[in-house]
Amino acid sequence: MKVIFLFIILFQFFHVNADEIYNLLKIPNLEIYKLKNENNIRYLNAKGDFKIGVDDNITCNKTNKENLNTKFQVIERNIKRYNSQFLKKIDLKYIVFCEGLFISNINTGGIPDNKNRTLILDINFNEKYFERMIHHEIFHMIQNSYEDDFNDQKFSLFNNSDFEYAECSTCSDRLNLDLYENTNGFLTEYSKSIPSEDMAEIFSFLMVNKNLIEEKIKKDSILKNKVNFIKTNIFKIDENIL
Amino acid sequence: MIKTIKASKSEKILFIFLIVLGVSAFSSFFLLKNKCLFVEKNDLKKLNFENPDNIAVMNLECGNVIIELYPDISPKAVERFKTLIKKKMYDGSAFYKVVENTLVQAGDIEFGNIEYLDYSKIGSGKSGLGLLKSELSDNFEFTEGSIGFARSTEFDSEDSEFFITLKEIPIYQGEYTPIGKVKYGLDIIKKIKTGNKAIYVLRPDYINTFRMLETN
Numbered sequence: 001m002k003v004i005f006l007f008i009i010l011f012q013f014f015h016v017n018a019d020e021i022y023n024l025l026k027i028p029n030l031e032i033y034k035l036k037n038e039n040n041i042r043y044l045n046a047k048g049d050f051k052i053g054v055d056d057n058i059t060c061n062k063t064n065k066e067n068l069n070t071k072f073q074v075i076e077r078n079i080k081r082y083n084s085q086f087l088k089k090i091d092l093k094y095i096v097f098c099e100g101l102f103i104s105n106i107n108t109g110g111i112p113d114n115k116n117r118t119l120i121l122d123i124n125f126n127e128k129y130f131e132r133m134i135h136h137e138i139f140h141m142i143q144n145s146y147e148d149d150f151n152d153q154k155f156s157l158f159n160n161s162d163f164e165y166a167e168c169s170t171c172s173d174r175l176n177l178d179l180y181e182n183t184n185g186f187l188t189e190y191s192k193s194i195p196s197e198d199m200a201e202i203f204s205f206l207m208v209n210k211n212l213i214e215e216k217i218k219k220d221s222i223l224k225n226k227v228n229f230i231k232t233n234i235f236k237i238d239e240n241i242l
Numbered sequence: 243m244i245k246t247i248k249a250s251k252s253e254k255i256l257f258i259f260l261i262v263l264g265v266s267a268f269s270s271f272f273l274l275k276n277k278c279l280f281v282e283k284n285d286l287k288k289l290n291f292e293n294p295d296n297i298a299v300m301n302l303e304c305g306n307v308i309i310e311l312y313p314d315i316s317p318k319a320v321e322r323f324k325t326l327i328k329k330k331m332y333d334g335s336a337f338y339k340v341v342e343n344t345l346v347q348a349g350d351i352e353f354g355n356i357e358y359l360d361y362s363k364i365g366s367g368k369s370g371l372g373l374l375k376s377e378l379s380d381n382f383e384f385t386e387g388s389i390g391f392a393r394s395t396e397f398d399s400e401d402s403e404f405f406i407t408l409k410e411i412p413i414y415q416g417e418y419t420p421i422g423k424v425k426y427g428l429d430i431i432k433k434i435k436t437g438n439k440a441i442y443v444l445r446p447d448y449i450n451t452f453r454m455l456e457t458n
Contacts, residue, residue, distance in 0.1 A: 020344060020411050035412050040380070042413070116395070
């Protein structure tokens with residue numbers, strides 16, 4: 001009798017999140033924003049706040065439709081640069097829009113999730129870096145799919161031997177995203193946090209301002225090696241991205 | 243001489259009210275109890291099919307559901323589906339997962355049969371025939387009555403569980419392996435018991451028999 005009662009109680013909990021999008025992505029309170037796209041990407045919108053992850057450590061709020069409609073033009077323009085084959089290779093199919101994205105109480109622009117082929121984007125991320133942030137997060141998905149090619153240790157060898165990255169991207173105070181005047185091997189302060197962020201910063205600058213980076217590497221041999229490393233490995237996946 | 247006593251106006255109203263109440267209670271008892279009362283029956287003898295080899299008949303409490311299978315879209319999945327039908331492995335399979343007006347799901351051979359339902363493991367059972375590779379189609383639209391193979395969160399984990407959609411679910415396109423479509427009897431599917439607000443159903447409806455159409 002107790003067992004039956006337990007099941008009845010248990011079953012009552014399953015009604016939460018019983019929608020088809022949740023079944024696929026394990027993120028509640030989403031709705032379709034735009035489904036049919038040339039490169040097969042699918043855009044979803046947070047119609048309500050959501051909490052996901054271990055101990056609900058990832059939180060984000062619902063979007064303001066007007067705000068989203070404005071930001072979407074920028075997002076779509078940038079995402080269109082990736083073809084469907086490339087997106088398939090890097091396990092990206094769904095982009096989720098929300099506002100005020102936090103992971104373990106730290107504000108972030110995006111959270112890539114290769115397992116669920118999803119990238120969560122905070123549409124309220126600083127406008128100054130917004131476009132670059134999109135490509136930065138996409139690089140993390142690239143790296144997750146091609147770990148051997150974008151190996152952290154191999155990449156770290158390009159730096160001077162006396163340089164050390166931080167333990168993790170959020171446990172350092174190297175967070176500034178502005179481009180250095182004098183690069184000295186790093187494009188931004190955030191590049192100095194960890195190797196994968198360094199790579200993501202290079203990739204994102206190559207996507208939004210390639211000419212500027214080509215100029216920078218003429219005077220910076222370390223950066224030149226790093227940029228070539230990224231270019232070569234991206235070329236192996238798709239010849240037309242960079 | 244017995245003096246007849248005329249019923250007062252209020253007594254007449256009360257009497258009529260009681261009769262109406264009794265009739266409505268009686269009829270609604272039978273109507274509510276028999277959920278299949280207004281469901282159209284599908285007489286197989288009166289139906290003609292272009293591809294009878296790909297027609298399966300699922301018998302439920304309210305009648306026959308006629309399903310057309312699509313081997314051209316997903317050959318391996320349809321082959322598996324036919325094998326399970328021919329081995330009668332779907333007989334007694336419970337519709338344990340029902341999302342109201344959205345989809346119904348059955349086919350857990352190991353833990354989802356009405357004879358030996360195991361609520362603690364339901365949805366994780368195996369058929370013993372091994373897992374299948376997903377056969378996804380970017381062109382197959384999951385509209386009302388579409389049938390797809392269920393899977394875990396990973397691709398290539400299809401086995402025996404299947405779902406039938408009760409409405410268009412565009413996000414499923416390219417996500418699940420299509421098996422076929424309900425040709426007749428969608429209203430029978432819609433009568434399958436739901437779990438009210440829960441998606442898992444206690445004392446679920448189940449498949450009486452599931453057979454390929456006899457062509458002889």
